[in-house]
Amino acid sequence: MTQTIEPLTDYIPKPGEYYEISPGILWIRMPLPFRLNHINLWLIEEVDGWVLIDSGINDDSTKAYWERIFNNVLKGKPITRLICTHAHPDHIGLGGWIQEKYGTKLLITREEWLFGRMVAAGNMKGEKSYYDYLLRIGCKQSELKDYEAHIATADQLYYDVPFQFERLRDGSEVKIAGKSWKVIVGLGHSQEHACLYCPELEVLIAGDQVLPKITPTIMVQAYEPQENPLLDFLESNKKLRGLPEFVVVLPSHNVPFTGLNVRLDQYIIHHMERLNVVLEACVKPLSGMEVSRFLFPQDLDLHGKFFAIGETMAHIKYLEYEGKLSCSSDRDGVERYIKA
Numbered sequence: 001m002t003q004t005i006e007p008l009t010d011y012i013p014k015p016g017e018y019y020e021i022s023p024g025i026l027w028i029r030m031p032l033p034f035r036l037n038h039i040n041l042w043l044i045e046e047v048d049g050w051v052l053i054d055s056g057i058n059d060d061s062t063k064a065y066w067e068r069i070f071n072n073v074l075k076g077k078p079i080t081r082l083i084c085t086h087a088h089p090d091h092i093g094l095g096g097w098i099q100e101k102y103g104t105k106l107l108i109t110r111e112e113w114l115f116g117r118m119v120a121a122g123n124m125k126g127e128k129s130y131y132d133y134l135l136r137i138g139c140k141q142s143e144l145k146d147y148e149a150h151i152a153t154a155d156q157l158y159y160d161v162p163f164q165f166e167r168l169r170d171g172s173e174v175k176i177a178g179k180s181w182k183v184i185v186g187l188g189h190s191q192e193h194a195c196l197y198c199p200e201l202e203v204l205i206a207g208d209q210v211l212p213k214i215t216p217t218i219m220v221q222a223y224e225p226q227e228n229p230l231l232d233f234l235e236s237n238k239k240l241r242g243l244p245e246f247v248v249v250l251p252s253h254n255v256p257f258t259g260l261n262v263r264l265d266q267y268i269i270h271h272m273e274r275l276n277v278v279l280e281a282c283v284k285p286l287s288g289m290e291v292s293r294f295l296f297p298q299d300l301d302l303h304g305k306f307f308a309i310g311e312t313m314a315h316i317k318y319l320e321y322e323g324k325l326s327c328s329s330d331r332d333g334v335e336r337y338i339k340a
């Protein structure tokens with residue numbers, strides 16, 4: 001039987017409310033102040049308290065919805081553990097705030113914890129190497145300030161990332177409400193992203209590693225300009241292939257669905273198409289910024305431009321490592337890529 005991607009339900013819980021999506025798993029949706037305007041979180045009840053997967057972003061509106069859930073849903077029990085799939089601010093932004101209230105333990109992979117601590121501390125601001133990188137990939141001097149704005153405010157999206165954590169490792173198991181969940185680490189979207197799979201329930205908490213409608217953002221970051229995150233993403237997704245055919249996927253954005261392998265296939269096709277667009281554009285030498293206009297011809301806001309250039313460089317680096325693009329630096333210091 002050919003599998004398709006099927007949403008599990010038409011119902012979407014409103015912020016501050018919940019919906020039991022799978023036995024014992026409460027689906028909560030919180031707002032985000034971006035074009036991607038929501039995130040899904042998951043709550044599982046135990047005898048002494050609740051286990052929460054991901055926290056929502058640090059803003060007043062999310063805190064207000066959380067207060068409603070604290071009062072109306074948790075039956076007076078604390079959130080004892082917060083498991084963060086990764087350290088992007090929509091996933092861990094309120095981790096410190098929830099910990100302050102309940103003494104909640106944080107469970108996260110080590111690289112994600114380090115990344116979250118770094119960004120939340122404001123360490124990305126005013127870094128000269130960041131501007132040098134932008135100039136090298138073809139950003140105009142006059143545009144630098146626009147890109148800076150994105151980094152300069154990143155720390156505000158975090159309340160705090162807790163100082164202590166319990167490490168999630170690839171292949172390790174976490175017991176939640178008497179059931180065993182296996183940690184499956186995925187790369188490419190973030191540093192060391194943890195998915196959680198429960199064989200007994202045949203449920204995968206997928207974080208941002210597998211999303212039904214949009215593709216996870218795969219970006220080269222200025223702090224690691226030689227990385228190859230697209231290869232990391234496609235390679236590490238192979239680990240998800242062995243899960244049962246009709247595993248229920250609980251993604252951080254859009255709605256729960258079945259059809260995991262179809263979605264993984266779509267990612268391969270999607271990125272191969274995007275790689276072809278880049279190769280066809282690079283019949284003459286182009287900078288990263290110039291290539292990004294082929295991949296993203298639409299008008300983008302600042303937020304969109306930041307993601308577009310990161311995604312573009314991810315495709316360029318993939319092709320460069322495959323030997324299909326070669327890079328040369330011009331006298332103006334800008335790196336340009338041409339079909340090898």
Ligand SMILES: [Zn+2]
Binds near residue numbers: 086088190
């Ligand atoms: Zn993310």
